[in-house]
Amino acid sequence: MRAARPDEALFPAVPEHNFAVRRMTLIALLVAAVVLPCVFVAAMAFNDLRSREADATDATLRTVRVAEEHALKVFDMNEALDARVVDLVQGLDDDGIRQREISIHEKLQTMGGGYPQVAAMSIFGRDGTLLASSRFYPVPSVSISQREDFVGIRNGQVLEHVSKVMVGHVAGEVVFNTGIARRVDDGSFAGIVSVALRPSYFNAFYRELLGGRDSPMTMALTRADASLLAHYPVTPLSKVEAPMRHNAYTDALAEGRRAGVVRVRSTLDGEGLIVAFRRVGSYPVYVTCGYRTSAIWAAWYRHLSVLILSMFVPSIVLWCVIWLSLKRLAAEEEAWERWQAEASMRRSIESAYRQSRKMEALGNLVGSVAHDFNNLLMIVSANAQILRRRGAATFDRELCAIERALKSGQSLTRQLLGVARKQPLRSETLDVARWLPGCHDLLRASLGAKVALVMDVGADVWPMHVDVAELELALINVAVNARDAMPNGGRFTVRTSNVSFRHEDGFPITGDFVQLSLEDTGVGMPPDVLSRAFEPLFTTKPKGMGTGLGLPQVFAFCERSGGLAAIDSAIGAGTSVRLYLPRATQTPELERPAEPVAERRDAPHGLRILLVEDNDEVAAGTEALLQMMGHEVTCTFNADIAVERLDAARAAQKRTGEPLPFDLVISDIHMPGKLNGIDLAEHIQTFETRLPVILVTGYAEELERARHVEARMLSKPFDIALLDKFLQTLQREIAQSPTHQAGSNALPGITS
Template identity: 35%
Template sequence: MQPNNRDELQEPTDGDDTLSKSSQDALLEVEKRFDVLLGLSADSYWEQDENFRYTKVLGNGSNFAGSKPEDFLGKTRWELPAPEDDHTDWEEHEAMLARHEIFSNLEFKRTDTSGKTIWVATSGVPMFDPVGNFTGYQGTSRNITARKATEAELRASEERLQLAFDVAKIGFFELDVMTDQLTLENREFKLLNLPAENATISWTSYKENIHSDDVESVNETARYIIENRSPTSVEYRVINPDGSIRWVQASCGPRGSGDGGAIAQIIGVNIDITRRKETEIALDRSRQELADLNQTLEDRVATRTAELKSEAEQHAQTQTMLTASQRLDSIGQLAGGIAHDSNNLLSIILGNLELAALKVTDPEAREMIEDAQAAATSGADLNQRLLGFARKQNLAPVRLQVGAHVLGTVRLLERTIREDVRIVAKIERNIWDIVADPSELTNALVNLAVNARDAMSDGGFLHIEARNYKSESNGGQKDRSADRTDYVEIAVTDTGAGMPADVLEKAFDPFFTTKEQGKGTGLGLSSVYGFAEQSSGFIKIDSQVGEGTTVRIYLPRALEADKPKTTTQISTEILAAEGELILVVEDELNVRATTVKRLEHFGYQVIEASTGLEAIKILQDGGPIKLVFSDIVMPGGMNGYHLAEWMRNHVPNIKILLTSGYDDPDQENGNHDFQVLRKPHSMEDLARELRNVLNN
């Protein structure tokens, strides 16, 4: 049993035989040793009475509150000075003391004489007398203020570290290489979206959450650490329960060794790098998009440059074609005017020759008249070709099946073209119909075939092809109506000498020819050009010296709305007149006089007018006029079509027959169904048309 108070240890008296001299010496020796230990220890020794008040305080640790040991005597532990913020609940400790229980490392705060907070840790055991009565407590106390400060600093540092880890989304892990068990820190479960049921899971189970494309790289990282005993890192994807992807960077290395020096654990941290990877991916995507955009921009610039170059070339070509077209138009206007005046002259010549022939009986004289008539007729044919170039000839368009018509023309050519020229025809299936004058189309093909034949002096191939053709720009030609985008292309190609550029430029000019004198008029291509233009089509020509020439005619596709102009069938009625009164309207005096002579010869009664307005005045005056025979092209602002329209509206019972050296589209009021007799015409043609109109 320990003594209650060291002061009770006294020297033995002579009469005290309880303790021997040797025992007393031993106790004194123990006491000295105890004092030495207290002097060396940072702890203080204390004793309390049965009311838990200090009765003794010894040792260096007695100044833990900055007070003298005697300042504690007579006070309980909870009566010592405490800081204002101390809210220690002493009830449980008092109850423990009341039960005389041992207590250990009880920590509490007190203040020293300067008011500074002091942390104290104390431990105590109960004391009992020889008969077992409780006499108090004895124990030790230690000033732990420095330790508490260190612990607080460590906690703050750990809290800061934990906060940094939380903010950075860093989690710790440890992989036991021997057992294949993976230990995860709590934050790791949240980071990886794993259920925090157990801090340890198998490495195999963990890998089930890794993206299948990344498992091998993770395994390779683990092998590298084990084989090289060196830290490294790896980036991989974890699949969340909702299917989303989380990117993780694992930085890890070896720790410890198993038997034989093998690596026992791999430890490391996982960092959530999802946002960084998403940023990198987005940045890579933006870079790629920018690169693609730059490439696209470069491609677009290159494409646009090529387009502009092509457009410039096309513009230059179009300008050249426009200039040529304008030149041809000017030449056409001139040719048309010449042909018109020439036809009027030929009408006078032919008319008077025919009248003279009726009165001449001398065979030699009649032969001379017939020669003159033949020459005049040839002149009329020449004028017709000029009018074809000028696009002012009278056409009789009908709906044509291109394939049948072209093949029919090919059969005609096979009988007339030289044997050393082989004709090859190719017609596209399901080729569209066109609306065109069949005889003029035949003439155009014959003209082109003859030119091709002449270009192949040593023979060769003549290709005639027809196909459907769609065009928005009409090959750079002059604009057509919006509904004319479908054409039929008829191409005539030879393997002849070809034409140089200076010749090609003038190919459509009338009277231009490279043939020897007397072997060509120079109107072949000109008339084909005029036929195509007047038929609402266009024409192209390509030629290479030494390779040959291709001429392509484009004629518009026949539409349901197309109503082709057709000529009335010639009546088989007798041509003799019955004395009907005819009004002749012609501004050319000599032409009008010749016409009057012809009509009177037939037995008609005739009255005359020089203009359309004059004719209207005569018609308004009344009279038994049965038919008006009028020229189309007349001065005074009213042409033959205008007069015909007026008659249809005001004197519909009077018949109308028009005539002209050429049919000028600029003076025509849209489509018409009036009968037109082309100048110059024979007396027989005139008589037949007059009877045809009068009888029908």
């Protein structure tokens, strides 16, 4: 059974919340809650509209049948009246009718006086002259010879048996006439008999039939040519006499249809109508009943409003509930993500803490080994210098081999201290665009002849703040790894760019950085190797081919510089190492021409040096070298003894006025006793006459404290030539100023 990891114990796995499925479900419910009511309302509204139109059509059909029966009775009665009048004057010519006018008038008055629809009954002669009337006696001099109904009846036309609406000459009111021809025995035309009907009679009947002016329906009586005879609601005569516009109703009349339903727009008020029409018997007259579509739409809108309210009020409540559920889900997802991020961050912090403890332990181990190794290198280096200065020419080859081994040892020690974060960094502002092309030869030599080098350096790259020597070493380490990953050749690309990281980006670092991308086209790394690529002392190379310190040095250098190193790789896809190094806030200084070196002159005497070193062999070798350079050396075992000695000398100086017996103090930092080298330098700062101090160390952790004291640092194992140069400079200063007691602590030639 697999044991649980510590991070799993602290942060147990939580089942993944499928927020996407829940969100899609709620959105689907919301869409359904919107779409389904809308579809239902639309379907109901459509069906309701069709139903109301069908009901309106049925109502018009029923009403028009009643109106047709009424009109048929009226016209049948008129036809009977006309026939009785014809029989009354049968065999009489115009003069005969005039001679019997009084009796004919009385009979006409008797026949038509009992019918409310009859306005007048008249007899006209062959020439259209009024011969007798139910309204007047004697008749006025009136002729209708030019009237359409008279001309039409005389010519045998059917339509004109019913005239258009007019103000009658005899009746003196708005009427339309129905007439038949009078003929003599031989069948020739002898005149007409006309009955004037009141449109108001039909209007009154239609009003009662429809139930008043609030009815949504209209009624009309028209001729076969669509001329209006009667209409309800009542229409002014000017509109009645206006010709009817072409529409579906006129088309139906032109086709000779006896009944039907059409949709038209009224010629009187322009309103849309559903019109049912029927022909009145064999007469050239039609009865129509129209239903206003505006009334249908108004009723439909009222019903739709009630439907919408009854349907959408609960739907809106449901929408709000789903919307609130979506908001709650979003808040829950955000809280979940924050919790996950916090848990992940805590796991990362815990992992980083364990890694830090691991690196700290490794660093302490490596640092201790490197410190002792540095002392050994110092011993070997000092004794090799002694042999060279003593002129051991016969051992020149052996000394060169020792010096090469010393350089390799120094490089290895530097890598060990760099991985352990104990290698001092000498950061400076670097112009990448100017500096990187100068590394071409260095990278070219590291890559070998089979690998092509491509450098893509942007001109607008920011300057960065780094240790140039450590950066060069990092580039070399990556280049060597890339060379080994491309045994058959390939391409190594160096690219630079500017990047900025914000806190919300979730990157481990924030701020402005210069990105150095180092990419190869090699075999790549499997995931298990990639996960351990930055682990110290881990290597997949054959024995003797790698130390496992290359990529860890790169990672440690970037981290200590305030940046980060990242690596991406896949089998067959090559490897990409990205260095993120901090942007410099200062502009890099331009290179200045080297100042002419003053001609070296021999110093009149050597320096008096207090050497503080706990390692006897290192102290002996350094003392011998300094003595060979012509200096007087006094050795002490640790800083405690050195402080006692210096305090005693300062007390003697105050008593006698004699200068201090030392011109310079060279001290190691780590020594046994209560005080170390930095404590010694701080103590010397309290002297009225200060002494120059050089501190020797291999640890970066001492640099921060050392910056606050007037001292210079030398990294172990230091270059004897560099120390010699400084000592010669200090000698010349003392020679030029006899009263100078090493009052200046500026140490030219020593790198901090």
